[in-house]
Structures are given as structure tokens and as C-alpha cells.
Amino acid sequence: MANLLALIQNETLKVWKKKRFAVIVLILLILIPIFVYAQMKIAQNTTDKFNTDWRAELQSRITDNTNALSSDRIPEEWKKWRKALVQQLQYYLDHDINPESPNAVTFTRRFMDNAVSLFIPLLVLAIASDLVSSERSTGTIKMLLTRPVRRWRILFSKLATVTLYVSMIIVTTVLLCYLISGLVFGYGGWGEPVFVGFQVQGADVDTTNVHAITQGLYLLMQSGLNWFSSMIVAIIALMVSVLVRSTAASFVTMMATIIAGTILANMASSWKSAKYLFNVNLELSAYLRGTPPPIEGMTLGFSLAVLGISGAIALIVSFAVFTKQDIMN
Secondary structure (H helix, E strand, O other), X not given: OHHHHHHHHHHHHHHHHOOHHHHHHHHHHHHHHHHHHHHHHHHHHHHHHHOOOHHHHXXXXXXXXXXXXXXXXXXXXXXXXXXXXXXXXXHHHHOOOOOOOOOHHHHHHHHHHHHOOOHHHHHHHHHHOOOOHHHHHHOHHXXXXXXXXXXXXXXXXXXXXXXXXXXXXXXXHHHHHHHHHHHHHOOOOOOOEEEEOOEEEOOEEEOOOOEEEEHHHHHHHHHHHHHHHHHHHHHXXXXXXXXXXXXXXXXXXXXXXXXXXXXXXXXXXXXXXXXXXHHXXXXXXXXXXXXXXXXXXXXXXXXXXXXXXXXXXXXXXXXXXXXXXXXXX
């Protein structure tokens, strides 16, 4: 056990000395203020448009959605969705909360929603894409394998290291989003309601399990789902790093795979079999929002299963190849 902990510590320090994580933090420190500024301009334009009449605008939305509930043209499922929306808008009105006024929690939640399918996976690849291939390119893997340590322990230490850094990336992104946006929008918003539990299948919406939770709880659930999808990306990147000798080839292969998943999610609605690809299932937080899935038949449980199976296969391949492959040549 002590030997394994020493290996994990060694791998963690190697990644830390490469300053990859420092670069990731620097990227976040540059990009997040840009997004905050853009959101601030949108908020200012909205305020100029509605001025102090946001309550009247909110009441108008409540009235329009309430009137739509009596229409025969709207399916019953969508009426239930509108009813839930009316409840949320009424909460804002009763508690004197302007939903168009941004706060740090809302900004963080929306940033993480948009970052999970491409931005965060790319940050993960900066750490995980060359854990093995870089050492093979430089020859340091030979020195490591000459030690009286079983190969599976070496690869497990790399897996533990990438798990640590993926967790740090998620936590750091959330914290920086909250701290930086809070300077402009204020640090409130933890107790504001968000409705979750929508089940969307084609044009049908199941609202049986719809209920309100606080934004704080939503952010915690969202971060957990984002961590899981990011870990699957990291595990598959580790497998590619084991299989491919070149660091550049490893990174480009994974980057192309992630980008292809984003494109497929937007274009492959008629290709039903695409839902079994891991890169189409990365946006798990979309199920919390009730956003229709990119391909019919996809649910949160389905996407979790696809990602879990993909990760398990990647781990099996990684350990099988790494423990048997002739890496010394």
C-alpha cells in the first residue's frame, strides 16, 4: 500500500511540474472575465429595455402561460410544463426576485451547462492525453519499468492521478466562475428555485417527477454529472495514451473525438445508432434542465450506462495492453 501511495505521489508531482494545471487555471482566469463581461452587457441591455418594469414583464409571462393552459391546441404534457413554469415565475414575483438579474450562482450554473460538452473535456485532455505516451516518447517509462513494481500498479497510479486532477479542474472552474462573477453580479442566488425532473421524449414531456430545488443543490448535482462525464473522457484518453506512442497523435485523436461528438449531437438526430457513442452522451446536465436529447431514446440512465460501459471497456483495454505490451522497445 505504501508503495502504491508513493507511486501516486510521484505521478502527481510529475504532472504538477509540467505546469499543465497552472496553464488551465490561467486559461480560466482569462476566459471567465470575458464571459462575465459579455453577460454584464446582456444584463445592462435587458435592464435598459425593461427598466424597472420587470415585474410587469414577469406578470405578462405568467398571464400568457396561464391562458395557454386553457387552449385545446397545446398537448397535455406541454400544459404541465407551462404550469411548472408559471409556478417558478410566480415564486420570483412573490419573493421580489428579478430572474433576468444575473447573480454568481446563476452565471456559474449556465457556464457549466455550456462548458461540459467541449470546453471542460479539452481542459481534461491537457492533463490526461499523454500520461503514458509522453513517457514512452522520452524514454522515462523504461526507467520506471525497471523498478520492482508491478505494471498494473504503475498504470493505477496514473489513473488515480488523473482522477485527482479532473476533480481539481471541476472544483476550480466552479470556484473561479463564482468568485469572479460575484464581483460583478453579487454572490447571491443560492436559494433561488430551479425546476428539474422533466422527461422529454420527442414531442412528449413527462412532468410526473418535476419538482423545485435550490440553485445551490442544482449546482452540486450538475458538478457531479460533469465530473462523471469528464472522468470518462480522461479514462478513454488514458487508453489512447497507452495505445499510441506519439503524444501529439494521442492528443489530436482525443480532441477530434470530442469535437466530433459535439457535431454529432447537433446533426445526427436521424442516425439512431449514434446514441451508443460515448461522445454524444457527455452533456449529462442537459437532463437536469429538461432539454430534449439530441437523439430520441436517450435518457439520463441511458447516457450514464453508455458512459459507464465505455469507461469500463477503456480501463480493461488499458490495463490489458499496458501489462502485456513490450514497452521497452
